[in-house]
Amino acid sequence: MTELPDPRVLLRGHGLRCTPGRLQIVALFSAPTRHLSIAEAWAELNQTGTAVHPTTVYRTLETLTAVGLTHAVYGPGPTRYCVRGEPHHHVVCQDCGLVEALAHERLTDAVGRIEELTGLRPDASGSLLVYGRCAKCGT
Numbered sequence: 001m002t003e004l005p006d007p008r009v010l011l012r013g014h015g016l017r018c019t020p021g022r023l024q025i026v027a028l029f030s031a032p033t034r035h036l037s038i039a040e041a042w043a044e045l046n047q048t049g050t051a052v053h054p055t056t057v058y059r060t061l062e063t064l065t066a067v068g069l070t071h072a073v074y075g076p077g078p079t080r081y082c083v084r085g086e087p088h089h090h091v092v093c094q095d096c097g098l099v100e101a102l103a104h105e106r107l108t109d110a111v112g113r114i115e116e117l118t119g120l121r122p123d124a125s126g127s128l129l130v131y132g133r134c135a136k137c138g139t
C-alpha cells in the first residue's frame with residue numbers, strides 16, 4: 001500500500017485551508033481500509049480528547065467529499081466515508097453494515113468486463129459497490 005500524503009498536503013492540494021478540525025478528520029480517515037460513519041468518527045475524536053461537535057464532523061466531511069478528498073459509501077445504516085487515496089471499490093454487508101475496501105488493481109478484469117458489456121467505464125475509485133452478506137452474517 002502506498003502511504004497517503006500528509007493531511008496538510010491533501011487539504012492544500014484540494015484548495016482547502018488547514019483548520020485543526022479538518023487536519024484531525026483527514027488523519028482519522030486516512031488509513032486505507034477505514035470507512036467510518038460520522039458517529040464513529042465523532043466517538044473516536046472524543047476518545048482522543050478532541051472536543052468537536054458532531055455537526056462539525058458532518059460539515060467537514062461534506063466539504064471534503066465535495067472537493068473529492070473523501071468519498072461516501074451509501075450502505076444500509078449510516079453513510080460511511082474514507083479518504084480516497086489508493087483507488088478502491090467497496091463491498092457492503094447488508095445485514096451488519098460492514099464496509100470493506102477492494103483495491104482497484106485487483107478488479108481490472110471485472111472493470112474491463114463491465115466496460116465490454118455496457119460501454120461504461122467504471123471510475124477508478126469508489127464506483128463499484130457490491131452488496132451481500134459478510135462471513136459473519138452469511139450463515
Ligand SMILES: [Zn+2]
Pocket residue numbers: 035071073081082083088089090101126
Ligand atoms: Zn472507500
Ligand SMILES: [Zn+2]
Pocket residue numbers: 093094095096097098133134135136137138
Ligand atoms: Zn455482516
